[in-house]
Amino acid sequence: MPRRVLIAARGEIAIRVARAARELGWEPITIYEDEDKLSPHVRAGVESFPVKSYTDAYSIIDAAIKADADVIHPGYGFLSENPDFAEKVLDHGIGWAGPSPKSMKLLGDKNAAKSLAEKLGIPTLSWCEARSPEEARRCADKIGYPVILKASLAGGGRGSRVAYTPEEVEQSFKIVEMEAKLGFGSPGVIFVEKFIKNARHIEVQILGDGAGTVLHLFERECSLQRRRQKIIEEAPSPFVERIERTRRLREELTKYAVALGEAVDYASAGTVEFVVDQQGKPYLIEVNTRLQVEHGVTEEVTGVDIVKQQLLVAAGYPLSINQHDIRLHGWAIEARIYAEDPINGFRASEGIIRRYIEPRGPGIRVDSAAEEGMPINPKYDTLVAKVIARGFSRNEAISKLRWALRETLIAGVETNLDLLRVIVDQPWFADAEYDTRIVERRLHELVYEIRRRRGIIKSIAAKLNTDIVTNAYELTNGSAAVMNHGYGWPWPPWRRAGYT
Amino acid sequence: MDMGGLGRRGGEQDTPRLLRLRKLGERLYEAELVTEHGERLRLQVRIDNDVIETPFGRYHLSNLDISEHKPAQTSSSGESWLVEFDEHEGVLRAKLSMKIVETVKKPGDKIKKGDKIATIETMKMLNDIHAPCDGEIVEITQPGQGLSPGNILARIKCET
Structure with a gap:
């Protein structure tokens, strides 16, 4: 019997989840806020229901009941890491495509997660809480410098x-x-934590069935960030690969991640995040109890459809794979195209996508909800597209x-596409000689x-504009001739002349 | 990457000068340019309606028109997206809407180029603003006040 999945998300991830549901023979159902009703994800469902807001638990559960949904998949963002929402969903007899509310609470609480990790012998960074500048100073003196100060509610690069x-x-x-007051309405608690210089951000993808089985899907490296938000991710980690000769880092990281998952009978997909210092010593930073934006690179190198596994577990099926089925094949790198302006402090840009052309070809995957005519609403995440390239080797990727x-x-709205193009051309990118602050340092x-x-x-263009463009427009009508020339033009020659 | 000249003029970049544009074929051109450092470049481009295909990738003609805020002289080009300094008038102006959170200099204070003069909030982030030159603060907006793009954050008398 076909199962129905309500997707409590928007944008590219809602479409991604809808595909997984359809491929299983299930029916995806989407939701929308009124001002978002024309967005492409709405059309990805067999049905779509209006909700008061993407963070309004009651109207989402209402929609799920009306839609007769068997499972709710929260995507990422919004309510995906909210244990109270998960609890309500389960209370209504609907499956939850995420871990149990109990493990969400435990792992989502920095304090509790760190003590659990310490009990399991997983290294963490020393830290303390501070309520005043003086307390912060005493705390930093105890930990040793440098330190990083973070608001407990921080996110999006603010408040640290x-x-x-x-x-x-x-x-x-x-x-x-x-900053915490401005950004989140409350200062919350401020943590003082040991700061690792030139750190690498490496994370392990786990999958659990909720009955004690936890698998890992190897690691991803997400060291290329701007304002502490990831922009380029790869799997496997070039740092892990390089250091593997002297230190069995992969084994260590995956062992820690699985131990942590097993300790809470983890269900569904999760990510155990570490910072790794230059010597290769890892420290647990946090566990994300949801699907992550960058899950695609892991899917590309393992061949496992993570979202499908989430849906199966949520509907009460076992995982359809074992640890020994999971191997690394080649290399995958993802670049996130955001509607933001790197030249002007990464300010979010607004506008309507006037022209949109996606890349094609073997080994290229684009996860996106973008289409021509679509407005970019800065109220929502400004992610336009994730371009993932998979190759036999890192160089090929x-x-x-x-x-x-x-x-x-992409035209009509300013994006970071040019920044991404320049980054992937840098010799330090080819050598994987980077850390989490390199984009800021080299901006x-x-x-x-x-x-x-x-x-x-x-x-x-200024010269061509006056001379030719008018002329080129005249040529569009039906002209699809392939140009034949012998000038060594560097652009792919299969492109048509003239655009129809 | 040629980094010559970077920072010398606060990150200002001249547009390369087009020396020659030769038509090679239907909508295919070869351009010869000279950069501000005298480096000569030769590259081919193809124009496809509103899209220009280049060795660096595809650009839309509108991508190139997007207002590239002409980098004005600022204390640190790291904050050139926030404020711009008009040397002739001696005024530091806001480029975005912002709020003054704190000022650490007052009128009459002597300043050295790069000294922190204020902290401002924009887009819920705090940023420090630094002195664009050696000199003296003539006037500075009070903490708590909001500024719109173009409003004056401070008047500064630069030593010449």
Whole structure:
């Protein structure tokens, strides 16, 4: 009997989940807020229901009851990490495509997760809570410098600062407190934590059946971030691969992640995040009890459809795979295209997507909800598309990604596409010599290169614009001739001349 | 990547000069340019209606028109997206809507280029604003006040 899945998300992830449901022979159902009713994800469902808001638990459960849904999949963001919502869903006899509310609560609470990790022998970063600048300073003196101050409610790169001296700790405390108030309405609690310089961000994907079986799908590295938000991710981790000769890091990370999952009878998909220092010593930072944006790179290298496994477990089926079925095949790298302007401080951009061309070809996967005519509403996540390239080796994946990003075209709204193009061309990217702060550190030269390239194209376009463009428009009617020339034109020659 | 000149003029970049544009075929062109550093470049582009295909990838003609805020001279180009300094008038203006959270200098204070003068909030993030030159603060907006794009954050007398 076909099962019905209500997808409590929007955008690319709602479409991604809808595909998984259809492939299982199930029926996806989507929801929408009034101002979002024309968005593409609405059409991804066999039915779609209006809700008061994407974070209104009652109207979502109402929709699920009306839709006769067997399972709710929360995607990421919104209510995906809210144990109370999960509890309500289960109380209504609906399956929850996530871990049990109990393990969400335990792992979602920094305090509890860290003590559990310590009990299991998993290294964590020393930390303490502070309520005043003086307390923060005492705390930092105890931990040792440098430290990072974070608001407990922080996210999206706000509300966290690194401090190298006692004076900086006191100053940073005030700033973090104020940012938390501005951003989240409350200062919450502020954590002072040991800060690892030149850290790598490496995480392990786990899958559990809720009955004691926990599998791992190896690791991902997400060290390329801007303002502490990931923009490029890869699987496996180049750092783990490199260090593997001297230190069995992969074994260590996956062992920790599985132990943590087993300790709570983890169900569904989860991610155990670590920072790893330059010597290869990992420290647990947190557990994300939901599907992650970057799950696609793991799917590409393991061949496992993570969303389908989530749906199966939520509907009461066992996982359809064993640990020994899971192997690494090749390399996958994802670049996230956001509607934001890297030249102007990554400010979110607004607008309507006027032209949109996705890359194609073997090994290229695009997860996106974008289409021409779609407005970018800054009220929601500004992710436009995730371009994933898979190759036999890391080098092949890079060159596929490089050309895929060059093929991509987005007009009408400013995006970080040019930044991504420049990053994947950098020698340090090819050598995987990066850490979580490299984009900020090198932003200057990256922006310089973006401008240099635009400057070159601009001066040519300015001349062409007057001479030719009018002419080119006349040629569109039915003209689809392939140009034959011998000039060594670097662009793919299979492109048609003229656009219809 | 040629990084020469970076930071020398606060990140300002000149547009390369087009020397020659030769038509190779239907909508296919070869351009010769010279950059601000005298580097000569030769590259081919293909124009496909509103899309220009280049060795760096596809660009939409509108992508190139997007207002590239001309980098004004600012204390640190890290904050050039927030404020711009008009050297002639000696005024530091907001480029975005922002709120003054804290000022650490007052009128009459001597400043050195790069000294922190204020903390501002924009898009729920805090950023420090630094002195664009050695000199003296003439006037500075009070904490708590909001600024719209173009409003004056501070008047500064630069030493010449």
